[in-house]
Structures are given as C-alpha cells and as structure tokens.
Amino acid sequence: MSDKTTGGRPGNPGNLPADPRSFIGRRDELDWLDKELDPGSGVHRLVGLVGAGGVGKTRLALRAAGRVRDAYPDGVWLVELSPLHTAGLVGLAVVEALRLADQSTRSVTEVLAEWAEGKRLLLILDSCEHVLADCVALAETLLPILPGLRVLVTSREPLGLPGEWVLRLDPLPVADDAVALFTDRAAAAAPGFVLDDGNRDTVKAVCRRLDGIPLALELAAARLCELSLAQLHARLGERLPSPLDLLTSDDLDAHDEPGPARHRTLRTTIGWSHELCAPLERLLWARLSVFAGGFCPDAAEEVCAGGPLPATRIEGLLARLVEQSIVLRHRTEPGRFRLLDTVREFGADWLRALGEEHAVRLRHRDYYRRLAREGCAEWNTGRQVAWCERTLTENANLRAAMDCALTRPGAPTTLEMAADVGFLWRHCGYLRDAQHCLDLALAADPAPGPDRTRALWARGAVALLQGDLDVAVGWAVRCADAAKEQGDAVAVVAATYITGGQLALSGRLSEAIEVLGAAPRLPVRDDGLGAAQLQVRLALSFAYLLRGDHDEARTVADEVRRSSADHGECWAGAFADCFVAQADLARGDVGAAVRNARTALAGHGLLHNTVGVALSLEVLAGAVVAAGDGHRAARLLGIGQCVWELTGRAQMNSPDLIAGRRIHELRVRAEIGDEAYEKAYVEGLAMPYEEGLHYAANGR
Incomplete structure (x- = not known):
C-alpha cells in the first residue's frame, strides 16, 4: 500500500522535503550511494552516513534518496530524530513519518512490520547518535523480516550492526568543492560577490581555515552581508574569548568523527558566529x-x-x-x-x-500548556480544523512540553496539561502519545476535580479507538464515578460515551442504546466536554445502525449534524454525515447516500481522521455499487483497505463492521464477477492516499 504523503511530485509516495538551495560537491559519494541504495544493484540494506556535526550528512542523504526514489514504489521516508528527548520513541517517530494512524495497542515494531510486509521502501533515520540503541533495535528487528526495506542512517557513529555499509563523510576538498560552496553562499549573502583572481587566494584561505566543513562555510559566508572578505579572513584568525572553553569535545560530542580537530573547527566557527x-x-x-x-x-x-x-x-x-x-x-x-x-x-x-535552562523550559511548557487548554476550550467550534492543524504542526513541542510536565506527575498543572493534550492527541491521531501521558498523570492518583474527570474521559476514549475494550470498561467506570462525584451534569453525560461506546463495539447493542439513550439532552458546550456530548449521540446513532434500526439512526445523526453545524465543528459532523449516508443506503435512497458519504469523506479529510475516512469509503462503495458502478465500488473498497491498514485495526475490530464490509464486497462481486472485482480492487490498493481520496471525492 502506498501512503498519503508525496515527496514533491505526483506518483512518488514519501515525504522528502524540497531543498531550494543548490547542492555542491559530493560527486563520488553520490555515485557510491546511487549504487548501494539501488535495490537492483546494492548489496547492503543498511547504509550509514557517518561524520562530525555540520559535515553535511543530512543534505547528502536527502539528495541521494531523491535520486533513487523511483526505485521505491512504496516511498522514501525521512524520519527526523533530533526532536526526540527521551528513549523509546524512535519506532513511534517512524510510524508518524509514515503517516500510519495506528490505533491499536500492539508494539510499534509489530505495526511497522505488518504495514511494510511485501513493500519496497527506503527509510532515512536522520540524526541517530542520541538514540543509537533504539535505532539499532529497530533496524535489527525489521531488516531480517522485511526484504523490501532499506535503511539509510545519518549519525556521528555507526550503528555497528552486521552488514552495515558505512560511508565516513569527510569535509569538502578545499581546492574545489569548499570554494564553490563558499562562493555560492557568499553570493546569496552579498549579491554581486564573485570569485575572481583578486579574491581567490583569500577565499581558499578562509575555506582552509574552516577545514572545508559545510556548515562552517555557510555560517562564515553569511557574515559577508556585513563584513568584507578581508575582514572575514582576519576575524577567523582571531582567538575566541574564554567562554567557549566551556564547549569542549569531551563535554559535548564524544562520538564525533573524524576527530577532535575538525570538531573544534566547527565549534570554533559556531562560537565565532556567536561572538559576532x-x-x-x-x-x-x-x-x-x-x-x-x-x-x-x-x-x-x-x-x-x-x-x-x-x-x-x-x-x-x-x-x-x-x-x-x-x-x-x-x-x-x-x-x-x-x-x-x-x-x-x-x-x-x-x-x-x-x-537559565530550567526557567526557559518551564516557560516553554507553560506556553504549550496554555495552547492545549485553548485548543480544548475551542474544540467544539468553527476553530476545530485550525486547532487540529496546530496540534499536528506543534506535536514535537507538545511532546517536549508534556515530558517536562511529567517530571512532576503529581502536580495539578501536569494533570491539567495531560487532560488537554491527551484530548487533542486523541482526536488528531496520536493515540500512543495520549495513552502515555494520561497513564502517567493518572497513576499519580490525582485529587478529584474537573481536570481528573477530563483526563479519565480522554483515557477511556483513547481505549475505545484502540479497540482495547476490556481496558475501556475500567476507564468507563472510573470516569462515570468521577463525573458523579464532581457533580457536573455535562461531565456525567460525557462519561456515558465511554460506557455506551464500549458496549456498542462489543456487540451489546441493546444495552448500548439503553445507556446512551438515557443520557440527558443538555445544551451543548463549545469545549471538549461539548464534543463529548455530541459523541454520545453519535455512539447512539452508530448502535442503532448496527442493530438495523436505520430510521432511528438517521434521526439521531441528523440531530448531530444540526448541532455540529450550529457550533461550526467538523469531527462529529463528518461521522454524522457518514451515518446518515448508511441510513440512506439502507432505505434505498442511493443518490443521497452517495452525496452524504462524499460530504463525510471531505469532513474527515479536513481533520486527517483516518478511521472516519475508512468508514466513509466503505459506505461510499456500497452506495456506488447500488448505483450500478461495480468497478468503481471495487476500487473504493481497495482504497478503503489501504486506509484501514494505516489504523492497524481493520473495521475497528468490530464484528458488525467486518460483516458490513463483507456484504459490500459480495454485492460488488455479484455485480461484476470475481475476476473484474479482483482487478479493480487491486487498482484501488495501488493508489497513493491522496490520489485515492481524490478519486473517491470526484466521482471520476
């Protein structure tokens, strides 16, 4: 299955970023990497680019990967590891880079192995040195069982695994490549700068002083916006003030290669830029x-x-x-x-x-704590899509801030932050992060109060999406008790979502309908608990659908659609559109089913809601085959299967949803025959995520 992010051009799945700057030098290294990264000629499936900080490992890796990406039909994927502050997160970073919206409780390596089975892809693990043990564990687990996987690593030291091919990256040769890079960057900093006979020797002297280290050259060239070349050359010869003695290679980067002299050159250049x-x-x-x-x-x-x-x-x-x-x-x-x-x-x-480190990290924590609080306060409003995008963009900072807060898991501010961040992560697809922070915060046995109730609700809601229904039962009881103890009527209603949702997904539909239907109908709030109020009604509509009570399901879903529109929110509204489409299909109103399923698909797409997208695709496939286009319906089922694979749990492990999907498939097979079905289904499977959604949404 190809995934939803494309690396710069249609038909090339992956997430390689564009680099607007020119790439200079490294011709021999690129030739070697072309050969080693080519699945048809390369012998080694683990390739390491090793060298000192600033020597250009990442840029070379990205350039080399871009040259071979056509050989990887399932994508070239960059996994940036530098934002990770704690051990154990490398696998999760890979899952996120691949855009796998995994909603299971399985190990990350198991999820990756299952998704990548039979695929041909290249992973770039960038900046491994501070999480080296995790990278080693991931590579030695996945490479033996995934013959189509190649891994390109950038690090200050090798992984040290058998079969690893290591290219030690030296600085650029001063006589040509270093001079060319410096000249190019100098011209950008000081328009009109050219290399000529009058300045060539000075440029070479500067490059030699900087040992040909690319980052050092770029930092120095940037100074030509305010210094002349002669002044630059003179300043590079000056000894730096003593504060830089704090920054020794022993203290900072003991693993830097190829040696302390070049390390000191880079540190000196950065320090020199600092002094200027x-x-x-x-x-x-x-x-x-x-x-x-x-x-x-x-x-x-x-x-x-x-x-x-x-x-x-x-x-x-x-x-x-x-x-x-x-x-x-x-x-x-x-x-x-x-x-x-x-x-x-x-x-x-x-x-x-x-x-100042402690004080500034606390300010960083508090900024993102306030951001999460504001996001939850406005989640059930027209700002919802913007808050989803903000959560996705700021995820690394939210994680770092949450880690800072969790150094004091029993603090009231930590519980508040876990409740808010956990809620946002649950709705934006980061279930493992949400589970982690909520478990730690709740394990501290916090005092009763609104934050504890919200945290319990978020934890139970995470368990539901993960299909961890036995665990969800426990959180449902704790959330309901906390809400009653708190005395907040809306919190009591919200808690019924966990209880009723668990019953519905377990197939106990009559009990689910009784619990959810008995929840009081209170004015819907704009915050996270207001979103929970809508989800109670959604769960009721869902239970009716599974029981075959289509009129009741449509009535409740229509109510949710109206409330969603009144508040301007999208998350619940898109699910309601999907449920209305299912009810329309069951009642024989095929045209309405197609329209509502496409509306649901668009809404879920805005929020990157993978489960919602997958559900909507299956409903749309059922409506399309009912309209007489079996070939298109088969492709939609193939596209939907791709999306379910991203979640790690096809049809949310619900027996009723699995049976419903099977009914659609049998209907399509009966319409066009098994051979035509298989052909069209495989065509859907082969579509990259965005291409598949475009196909589904546009009707052609």
Whole structure:
C-alpha cells in the first residue's frame, strides 16, 4: 500500500522535503550511494552516513534518496530524530513519518512490520547518535523480516550492526568543492560577490581555515552581508574569548568523527558566529534551543522574552539570526523556523552556562500548556480544523512540553496539561502519545476535580479507538464515578460515551442504546466536554445502525449534524454525515447516500481522521455499487483497505463492521464477477492516499 504523503511530485509516495538551495560537491559519494541504495544493484540494506556535526550528512542523504526514489514504489521516508528527548520513541517517530494512524495497542515494531510486509521502501533515520540503541533495535528487528526495506542512517557513529555499509563523510576538498560552496553562499549573502583572481587566494584561505566543513562555510559566508572578505579572513584568525572553553569535545560530542580537530573547527566557527552576534541575539539563540522540531514567531516571543530581552525586540532579532544562517526557515512549513542540530546544541550549552535552562523550559511548557487548554476550550467550534492543524504542526513541542510536565506527575498543572493534550492527541491521531501521558498523570492518583474527570474521559476514549475494550470498561467506570462525584451534569453525560461506546463495539447493542439513550439532552458546550456530548449521540446513532434500526439512526445523526453545524465543528459532523449516508443506503435512497458519504469523506479529510475516512469509503462503495458502478465500488473498497491498514485495526475490530464490509464486497462481486472485482480492487490498493481520496471525492 502506498501512503498519503508525496515527496514533491505526483506518483512518488514519501515525504522528502524540497531543498531550494543548490547542492555542491559530493560527486563520488553520490555515485557510491546511487549504487548501494539501488535495490537492483546494492548489496547492503543498511547504509550509514557517518561524520562530525555540520559535515553535511543530512543534505547528502536527502539528495541521494531523491535520486533513487523511483526505485521505491512504496516511498522514501525521512524520519527526523533530533526532536526526540527521551528513549523509546524512535519506532513511534517512524510510524508518524509514515503517516500510519495506528490505533491499536500492539508494539510499534509489530505495526511497522505488518504495514511494510511485501513493500519496497527506503527509510532515512536522520540524526541517530542520541538514540543509537533504539535505532539499532529497530533496524535489527525489521531488516531480517522485511526484504523490501532499506535503511539509510545519518549519525556521528555507526550503528555497528552486521552488514552495515558505512560511508565516513569527510569535509569538502578545499581546492574545489569548499570554494564553490563558499562562493555560492557568499553570493546569496552579498549579491554581486564573485570569485575572481583578486579574491581567490583569500577565499581558499578562509575555506582552509574552516577545514572545508559545510556548515562552517555557510555560517562564515553569511557574515559577508556585513563584513568584507578581508575582514572575514582576519576575524577567523582571531582567538575566541574564554567562554567557549566551556564547549569542549569531551563535554559535548564524544562520538564525533573524524576527530577532535575538525570538531573544534566547527565549534570554533559556531562560537565565532556567536561572538559576532549582538548580546541580545546571543541570548535569543540560547533560549530558542528549547524548541523541538521548529517554532513560530509568536511562540518565540512568549517563551524567549524576559529580563534584558523584551518581546518587542524578538521579531527583529529573529530576522537577524536568519540573515546570519543561525536560524533557518522551516523546510516545509511557511512562517516557521528551526535550528540545525549542532547550532541548537551550542545554544543549549550556553543556556545552561547562563543558568537559565530550567526557567526557559518551564516557560516553554507553560506556553504549550496554555495552547492545549485553548485548543480544548475551542474544540467544539468553527476553530476545530485550525486547532487540529496546530496540534499536528506543534506535536514535537507538545511532546517536549508534556515530558517536562511529567517530571512532576503529581502536580495539578501536569494533570491539567495531560487532560488537554491527551484530548487533542486523541482526536488528531496520536493515540500512543495520549495513552502515555494520561497513564502517567493518572497513576499519580490525582485529587478529584474537573481536570481528573477530563483526563479519565480522554483515557477511556483513547481505549475505545484502540479497540482495547476490556481496558475501556475500567476507564468507563472510573470516569462515570468521577463525573458523579464532581457533580457536573455535562461531565456525567460525557462519561456515558465511554460506557455506551464500549458496549456498542462489543456487540451489546441493546444495552448500548439503553445507556446512551438515557443520557440527558443538555445544551451543548463549545469545549471538549461539548464534543463529548455530541459523541454520545453519535455512539447512539452508530448502535442503532448496527442493530438495523436505520430510521432511528438517521434521526439521531441528523440531530448531530444540526448541532455540529450550529457550533461550526467538523469531527462529529463528518461521522454524522457518514451515518446518515448508511441510513440512506439502507432505505434505498442511493443518490443521497452517495452525496452524504462524499460530504463525510471531505469532513474527515479536513481533520486527517483516518478511521472516519475508512468508514466513509466503505459506505461510499456500497452506495456506488447500488448505483450500478461495480468497478468503481471495487476500487473504493481497495482504497478503503489501504486506509484501514494505516489504523492497524481493520473495521475497528468490530464484528458488525467486518460483516458490513463483507456484504459490500459480495454485492460488488455479484455485480461484476470475481475476476473484474479482483482487478479493480487491486487498482484501488495501488493508489497513493491522496490520489485515492481524490478519486473517491470526484466521482471520476
């Protein structure tokens, strides 16, 4: 199955980012990688690019992968590991990079192995050195059982596994490639700069002083916006002030290769760039190091302001750091910024030296705690899609902030944050993260109150989506008891979703209808509990559908659609559209079923709701075959199967949903014959995610 992200051009699944900068040098290395990464000629399935920080490992990996991606029909996938702060998350990072919306409780390696079976794909594990043991474990588990998998690793040291082919990356040759790179970047920083007989020797001297290290060359060239070449050359010869003695290779990167001399050259160049920054620019650089994955200007202002650095100065100072190549614009997200790993490490060391690390990390935690609180408060409104996108964009920072909070799992602020972040993660597809933070926060036996009730609801709702129905029973009881103890009537209603949802998915439909139908009809709120109120009614409509009470199901789903429209939300409304389509199909109104199923598909697509997309595709397939187009219906079932594979649980493990899907398949087979069905079904299976959704949504 191909997945939903394409790497720059149609028909090439993957997530390789575009790089607008020119790529200079490394011709021999690219030739070697072309051969080793080609499944038809390469002998080694684990390839390591090893070298010091700043030597260009990531850019070379991306360029090499881009040259061979046509050989990987199931994609070339970049897994960025630098944002990870704790062990045990590498497999989860791979799942997220592959856009697998896994909603099971199985091990991550099991999920990856099942999804990748029979596929041919290339994984790039970028920046492995700080999570080396996890990368080793993942590679030695997956490579023997997935013959179509190749892994390209960038790291400061090899994984050390048998069969690993290691290319140790040296700095660029000074005489040609280093000079060419410096000249190219200098021309960008100082328009009109050209290499000529008058400056060639000085440029070579600069490149030689910087040992041909690409990052050092780029940082130095960026300074030509304010220094002449002669001044640059002179400054590079100056000894740096003593604070840089804090940054020794023993303290920072003991595994850096190919040796401490080049390591010191890079550190010296970064330190030299640091010394050329104005004092407030240095302070901002240090404070920005707490962000994971990237940041927006608003977050930088709130997290980094304080003391001598007022918020009003940060926009201008950030622009200055961008001009100096200290801060880079994000590869794929306009309006966001990032730090290269080595530059961030330098800033983090200065932050520690300043004695500010704890305080700035707390400000980072509190910023994302407030963000999550606002997201939950507005979830059941017209801001819902925007909050979903914000959650996806800021996931690395939310995870880092949550990890910071969980260092004090019993603190009231930790419980509040876990309830809010867990709720957002549950609705945006990060079920494992939600389970992890909620389990830790609730294990501290927090005092009764609204935050505890919300956390219990979120944990039970996660268990339902994971199909962990036995576990869901326990959370349902705890949530119901907490809601009653709290005395919040809306919380009591919300708790019935866990109880009734578990009964419905277990096939105990009459009991589910009794529980869900008895829930009081209260005014629907705009916050997360308001969303839970709508989900109670959704679960009731779903139970009616499974029992075959289509008129009742449609009546309740229509009610949810109206309430969803009144609030401007989309999550519940899209499910309601899907349930209405199912009821329409059962009643023989095929045209309405097709329209409503496509409306549901569009709504779920806005929120990247994989389960909703899969359900809607199956309903649409049933409506399309009823309309007389069996070939199209078979393709839709193939597309839907691809999407179910992303979740790790076909038809949510529901016997009723599995039976319903089988009914659609048999109807299509009867309509067009087994051979035609298999052909069209395989065509659907072969469609990349976005192509499949486009096919389903457009009717042609």
